[in-house]
Amino acid sequence: MKEVVKAEEGEVFDIELEADLLKANKELAEENRELLRKHGVAAIDIMGSIGAGKTSLIEKLVQLLKEKYRIAVFKGDLTTTIDAELIARHSVEVVPINTGKECHLDANLVRKALQEIDLNNLDLLFIENVGNLICPAEFPLGSEKRAVVISVTEGPYMVVKHPFIFIDADVVVINKADLAQAMKVDAKKLGTDVERINPNSKVAVTNCRSGEGVRKVVEALGL
Amino acid sequence: MHEFSITSRIVNCVLEEAKKHNARRVNEVHLVVGKLTFLGLEQVRFAYEMLVKNTILEDSKLHIEEKDGAVKCDRCGYAGDLRYEDDPVYHVPSPTLVCPKCEGAVNIVGGKECTIKRLKLVA
Known part of the structure; x- marks a missing residue:
């Protein structure tokens, strides 16, 4: 064997590397996706603004679909199980995920929650993300589809002000249609804003209190 | 958005690489950041300056190539x-x-990357 080649003192190394700094989450998300696929579970990430009606939408979806599919729900929140309990009233398995301080779910938290449920006994998984129109878009969880929920009470510019999350959305739900008139907000205009940014996404206008429009969401999700 | 945590990962990754090569100093760090990530470059630079203090990366130059x-x-x-x-x-x-x-x-199909592409280390 030859002598070890050593750098002289002060010699400059020029090193090429391809260290992907977002890779850790992407890889875990791929593992989650693979695990879900293997068990034939369709997972849907429900993102959206705070108070837009993500939980109400999930409640209505569960009511409509629980005879057809075996459903579980992961419910992300910084703290409390208030919303998780609302969903659990509909007799589906709910795993609350409290992030503590983090403003979004990540693939690692979802992986941990996946260990809590029996995947052999499941067809459909809703993952409700923390209310936020920015950060969740950067952190794939391993879901098959991503939906974004906004509501007319947030004003007329929610879509144009947050283009990135809508680019990542398969389905966009515009909720609280019953309040549109009082808010002087045109729900249809919000829908065309979405289509202009992301023609791949499907838009549904809903009132998740009454359930109006929720069947359209079911269709858009291909369920 | 999460510039501080990502930049702290960048610094740790560079430190590890420097250790592998027994480097005494790091002169240059070259990053590639896709325009579809949520990383604000100004915030990355600011976090970098804070994080490299009292490390062998102090005074190193951070080059950021923005990728379409x-x-x-x-x-x-x-x-x-x-x-x-x-x-x-x-x-x-x-x-x-x-x-x-x-x-x-x-x-x-691209633009969501955030990678360290190249380093210049001093032995």
């Missing part, structure tokens, strides 16, 4: 940068998935 987003259109075959809406109302151009060529819908 990349999309592909299944309908007309277009491959390239996204179409941005540059309505002055938005101030910052807003990315869209509308095909710049045929107005169909495109899919994202």
Whole structure:
């Protein structure tokens, strides 16, 4: 064997590397996706603004679909199980995920929650993300589809002000249609804003209190 | 958005690499950041300055190459940068998935990367 080649003192190394700094989450998300696929579970990430009606939408979806599919729900929140309990009233398995301080779910938290449920006994998984129109878009969880929920009470510019999350959305739900008139907000205009940014996404206008429009969401999700 | 945590990962990754090579100093760090990530470059630079203090990266130069987003259109075959809406109302151009060529819908194929591409270390 030859002598070890050593750098002289002060010699400059020029090193090429391809260290992907977002890779850790992407890889875990791929593992989650693979695990879900293997068990034939369709997972849907429900993102959206705070108070837009993500939980109400999930409640209505569960009511409509629980005879057809075996459903579980992961419910992300910084703290409390208030919303998780609302969903659990509909007799589906709910795993609350409290992030503590983090403003979004990540693939690692979802992986941990996946260990809590029996995947052999499941067809459909809703993952409700923390209310936020920015950060969740950067952190794939391993879901098959991503939906974004906004509501007319947030004003007329929610879509144009947050283009990135809508680019990542398969389905966009515009909720609280019953309040549109009082808010002087045109729900249809919000829908065309979405289509202009992301023609791949499907838009549904809903009132998740009454359930109006929720069947359209079911269709858009291909369920 | 998460510039501080990502930048702290960058610094740790460089420190590890430097250790492997028994480097005494780090002179240059070259990053590639896709325009479709949520990383603000000004915030990355600021976090970097804070984080390298009292490490062998102190005084190193951070080069950031911004990479355009990349999309592909299944309908007309277009491959390239996204179409941005540059309505002055938005101030910052807003990315869209509308095909710049045929107005169909495109899919994202690049622009979400954040990688350390190259380092210059001093032995």
